Amino acid sequence: MxxxxxxxxxxxxxxxxxxxxxxxxxxxxxxxxxxxxxxxxxxxxxxxxxxxxxxxxxxxxxxxxxxxxxxxxxxxxxxxxxxxxxGYSSLQDFVRDAVVANAQRIMDAREKIVELSTTSTAAGGFTIMRRGSIAAGGRSSADVEETEIPVSKAYKADHYALRVSGRSMEPTIPDGSTIIVKAFKDQGFPRKGSIVVYNDGLGTTLKMFDYAPAQGDEEHARNGKIPVLRSINPEFPDVEPLEGGRIDAVLVEVV
Missing domain, CATH: 1.10.260 (434 Repressor (Amino-terminal Domain))
Incomplete structure (x- = not known):
């Protein structure tokens, strides 16, 4: 007290x-x-x-x-x-999500053996698998062409690289950038403001996860809000509701 x-x-x-x-x-x-x-x-x-x-x-x-x-x-x-x-109006929902996120953080921190997705090279550097490209402004093919690329440090096994094709996330993520993402395996949704790899079954796109006011009795509405995907570049469509797709990964950094 x-x-x-x-x-x-x-x-x-x-x-x-x-x-x-x-x-x-x-x-x-x-x-x-x-x-x-x-x-x-x-x-x-x-x-x-x-x-x-x-x-x-x-x-x-x-x-x-x-x-x-x-x-x-x-x-x-x-x-x-x-x-x-x-965007929470319910303390119960906020506490629930905070407890789950904190529990996951504690478990991740206590991992004694970390499997890495990166491979050491003879020259002392690292490489990571790049799983094709990700569209920023449209949809990229669900097919992936994997290749190893050099990186400056080691990443965990659930991380991989993508090449960004498009300008919808500029200036934060320029067209042609390579990004490192972490596979999203959690139930529910990532944090508001996260940059995510969204897969609608036909292809993938890079967007910012956010919430918008619900219109009537919309599916997935919580506390009067619905999850949406936004472009950072104002020249591109701002909001796309999540309609049956899934979030495959969350941005870690641009390299």
Whole structure:
């Protein structure tokens, strides 16, 4: 729990104003007199708030932010900002996805033996398999022509290279670039803003994964949003809904 100094009188005043609560309401919630609350929130030299009452106020503030008073106010504020940034309105959905992602990160970090997709060369460098090209602006053939290319470091076994053909992801990924991607095997969707290899069964394309407001009762809608694919280059179509395809891989870096 935070100590008395972690929530100031000015923060409490701002919370009351933003939440539409009156000083009389806070007095009722804390079992005190409105004059006492006025003393707590007085500008300049406010009267100290008893620690048990401060903890109660913190819970009320946290409940307004998340709908669940299980965190400190500082923690709740950070969580709420992250939820808004990632397009979540439900704390339960946000916590679920965060727990799964963190569990995967921990397991990856604890791998003692890492199988590499790269091969050492006699000259001391590395090579990785390039699985053909990926379209950036249309669809590339599902057929792949594999060839080894030189890279500057070793990558895990689930990584591979692709050559980018097209300008829809410029300037982030120029036409003709070689990219390293990681096979996407997770259930659900990657992080918002991830660059992904999308496969609709007819071919593959490189897009940015995002969310857009749902229109009516659209399939895959969550928290009023649906997953979509975007182009970075404004000259190309901005949004393509995911319609039965799959995400094959997620961008690691441009080489």
């Amino acid at each position: 935070p100590n008395e100094s972690e929530i100031s009188a000015s923060e409490i005043s701002k919370w009351l104003d933003s939440a539409g609560h009156s000083r009389e309401w806070l007095a009722d919630q804390t079992g005190t007199h409105p004059g006492t609350v006025a003393g707590w929130l007085a500008p300049g030299k406010p009267r100290p708030i008893p620690i048990p009452t401060l903890k109660l106020i913190e819970r009320l503030m946290c409940d307004d932010l998340l709908g669940a008073p299980n965190y400190s106010y500082a923690e709740a504020a950070v969580i709420r900002r992250a939820m808004v940034q990632e």
